[in-house]
Amino acid sequence: MIRVFIVADSAIVQAGLAAIVRTERVEVVGCAAQVNELQIEQLAVEVVLISTELSAETLDATLPLLDVEPPILAILWLVDPLQAVWIAEAERLGVAGLLPQDASASEIVAAIEAAAAGLVVLHPEIASQLRHPTPTVALTPSLTQREIEILRMLAEGMANKTIARQLYISEHTVKFHISSIFAKLGVSSRTEAVTIGIRQGLILL
Numbered sequence: 227m228i229r230v231f232i233v234a235d236s237a238i239v240q241a242g243l244a245a246i247v248r249t250e251r252v253e254v255v256g257c258a259a260q261v262n263e264l265q266i267e268q269l270a271v272e273v274v275l276i277s278t279e280l281s282a283e284t285l286d287a288t289l290p291l292l293d294v295e296p297p298i299l300a301i302l303w304l305v306d307p308l309q310a311v312w313i314a315e316a317e318r319l320g321v322a323g324l325l326p327q328d329a330s331a332s333e334i335v336a337a338i339e340a341a342a343a344g345l346v347v348l349h350p351e352i353a354s355q356l357r358h359p360t361p362t363v364a365l366t367p368s369l370t371q372r373e374i375e376i377l378r379m380l381a382e383g384m385a386n387k388t389i390a391r392q393l394y395i396s397e398h399t400v401k402f403h404i405s406s407i408f409a410k411l412g413v414s415s416r417t418e419a420v421t422i423g424i425r426q427g428l429i430l431l
Contacts, residue, residue: 227251227252227253228251228252228253228272228273228338228339228342229253229255229269229270229271229272229273230247230252230253230254230255230271230272230273230274230275230338231254231255231256231257231258231264231269231271231273231274231275232244232247232254232256232257232258232274232275232276232277233257233258233259233260233261233263233264233274233275233276233277233278234257234259234276234277234278235259235277235278235279236259237257237259239277240257240258240259241257243275243277243334244257246331246334246335247275247331247334247335247338249335251339252335252338252339255269255270255271256269256271260287261274261276261284261287261288261291262287264291271299272299272300272342273299273300273301273302273322273338273341273342274291274299274300274301274302275302275304275334275338276288276301276302276303276304277303277304277327279306280303280305280306280312280313280316281312282312282370282372282373282403282406283370285312285315285316285319285402285406286399286402286403288301288319288321289319289396289398289399289402292319292320292321300322300323300341300342300344301320301321301322301323301341302321302322302323302324302325302334302337302338302341302347303316303321303323303324303325304325304326304327304329304334305324305325305326305327305352306326306327313352314409315402315405315406315409317348318405319402322341322345322346322347323337323340323341323346323347323348324347324348324349324352325337325347325349325352326349326351326352329349333349337349368410369407369410369411369428372393372403373403373406373407373410374423374428375393376389376393376400376403376404376407377407377419377420377423377428377429378423378428378429379392380404380407380416380419380420381420381423381424381429386400386401386404404416404419407419411423
């Protein structure tokens, strides 16, 4: 049996997904509204099925699950295909599968079985959005307060290790936030990010 834990904002969505994925090979061992409610060791979870908004905050919450070598579980995420920036980031961080929110029951179950077998699942609709992001995605999303804080630290010339120490977070998390900043600002270097930050009034000289 493949042991699956479901994370969804709504109890109704949790119940609906649980009913969909229960099969002779898949067992739902729990549901929660947030990833941090998951108890991996106690429940012996193999796959986490997530149906929440894909954003910097929700990806950040999953980092403790992804930042483990070797991976102890696989994460499948039901996403809005228009969120190409975050979809690409989720794929880079090691999310095992990305499916559209309107994926069929058979597609979700097949993805769970594939992820549990160590395979990466990328729905054709999602893959298409990654290759051809829509104009909506190309618009610059606003930075979170934490991202603005880190951008200002970059402007001061701080290294990742220093930022991590001052904010009491891991270097991996710092790298994630910097990658998010680059994606949102459409830049590829710290200098460019700081320059854009100054132009947008996020950094005061």
